[in-house]
Amino acid sequence: MANVKVKDLLKNEKKKNYVSCMIALHKTAEAVSPFTDGILQQLHQQISQQLGSQNLCQQQCSRTIRDVNKWCVTCGLWRQALKRFHTNPRELIWHKLQSWEWPKQHMNLVEVFMLQHWDKANMDARDLSVSITVWKKCSLFPARIFPFADNLRKSRNKLAHSASLEIDNNDKQTVFHNINQVIQQADMVNYLQNSLEIQNDMNDLENGDLFKFEDELYEILNKTNQVDKKLHTMDSKLTEVHEAQTKTFRTIANIIRALLLFSVILVATIAVKLKEPDISMASGISPIKASGETMGCLQEYSPSFPTSLLLVDYFKHHGPLVGRIWLFKLLEEELKNTKKSGVLLEADMGYGKSAIAAHITCAKEGDQGMELRKRLIAFHVCKFDVKKTHQAGIFIQRLASMISNNIPEFNETINDCLHSFNTEQCDSDPFGCIDKCIIFPLKLTNISDERKEYRLIIIDALDECYETFSFEKTSRDV
Incomplete structure (x- = not known):
């Protein structure tokens, strides 16, 4: 057969x-x-x-x-x-x-x-x-x-x-x-x-x-082989292109967006919230130095929000990431140069979107995603079968908690939020809550000149929390 x-x-x-x-x-x-x-x-x-x-x-x-x-x-x-x-x-x-x-x-x-x-x-x-x-x-x-x-x-x-x-x-x-x-x-x-x-x-x-299912078996094998070949070709070609001319990554990013389908990771930058965007980072701006606190998985717990939901365990089961050096370089390049407030990665199930998010969130010195990890200040994981990850109040609480860990000056501006925070009220009024606990405090946060560089927030599997993040205002503001 x-x-x-x-x-x-x-x-x-x-x-x-x-x-x-x-x-x-x-x-x-x-x-x-x-x-x-x-x-x-x-x-x-x-x-x-x-x-x-x-x-x-x-x-x-x-x-x-x-x-x-x-x-x-x-x-x-x-x-x-x-x-x-x-x-x-x-x-x-x-x-x-x-x-x-x-x-x-x-x-x-x-x-x-x-x-x-x-x-x-x-x-x-x-x-x-x-x-x-x-x-x-x-x-x-x-x-x-x-x-x-x-x-x-x-x-x-x-x-x-x-x-x-x-x-x-x-x-x-x-x-x-x-x-x-x-x-x-x-x-x-x-x-x-x-x-x-x-x-x-x-x-x-x-x-x-399986012998009576020959056609289906060959179809699965062919799809698997095609994906492997495409990913191998993309790895090889993109590595060559990056070595030859870094600027071409912007064009390649558009090709990738056209090829990949459905499930999403959102990598949002909040540079615009901390300062007026000055995104000439390809040269002239020194990278953020990683302290001991930026090694390994991003710390979720914060004394400011001691009851905040912890989700990092969903990332810890991912094994070492093989290849995809070009993707980390591409993300770094896109985030440095984009005039928008983030990058959306779309792909079908099994392409490794969650693995990329996990690798950045838990990167250590020497890992491919360490440069992005140094800039990460918060993350969220959407799980379609874990209802708490869909709740706006928990999402906002997690972001505020982790931002307070990674931008110390932020703690000086969130007193109003801390004294009155209520997850149920945030669920019923997510826009008012995110303004009060994140947007307005960030606008008031004074960052020293040497630290005024973009920061990252990662949301994995955004589509699985679609009912929470479906508001058009949210799409414009994130």
Whole structure:
């Protein structure tokens, strides 16, 4: 059946487990797609019947008219109807949607129930992540399936982040257990096509019988090889370019942004908050000297905020980072020269975004990310399954706590915040809270001339806290 490489792969038990799970997840996504399709079709029919016959929109309202109150009758009615079926309609950014398409076809409703930053080119309801997100955000889907769907998404994400492309038998059993819980759930069973065949496929995959899945196996191998080749080529070419001409990194940064997809790390600079930007750092400005306190992982605990949530353990499990010297150089160059307040790294799962964030946050002398580590004053980790990491109050408290550790002068300006800080009040008024505890104190902070250089704040997996950081004001101000 297979060539030498495939046979070699099947001899490695952990790699075989990984491939079996990946194929099983692919099969699961195909199996559950009629469930997603069927309930969205019910929703579309229900709204269509409620609204009756309406003329199709001729002016593409959501694209051309920011004020939703001035939309045409059809788009306005569909918007109001869809809001009633959305579990959190406040997160919707209407001008990013395609309102004129909603009445035409039920699958055009997928965008309404997706994360608003999601690349529309990858908004395929046959993708497991897309399906599960739609289930949880559309109230017509039965809530009974959500706990099983959450467990399946955790397994899927863990698998996607496996840099070694290997998993042990315990993890494999967990993946298949979570798959079976979803496909055997009562609401799901009614929509499955050829349920017996699906279950037989899962049994074969769990038992490691891959020979009947040759096409899927080769597809996974090809994707893996393509990623490896691309990353190797990028490493080689970017290293050559940097050695030849440092200035070309700005162009390369744009190429990388075009290539990489979805999940994000935000590296924000706050130089503008500490002083007027004077970003001629490529020469003439001496680097910040690392003290003993800037070795290893950034200190989270602060006496000013003793109850602040600690998240560094999510970074400590990352092993040594191999390669990517060019990326650290590129980040340093971009952060020195950008006129904006940060850099956004986007990439699909498993490309190493969290590893980069962890490496900078916990860098030691001699590590590739040490120059960036010297400038780091705060970080946050968003975990979709850890609700506390989504809370605005905890996010603001963590930033204020770590900034007070790393900019001593900041402590002189946050008394008002310290005396009245309340995480629940911050959750209800995040903009007022961040102004009071971070923005205004930073503006009042006096930094000595020799220390007036940009500082970094890292937010890992920003997309996983999307509901917290979805406000347009936040996007402009960060």
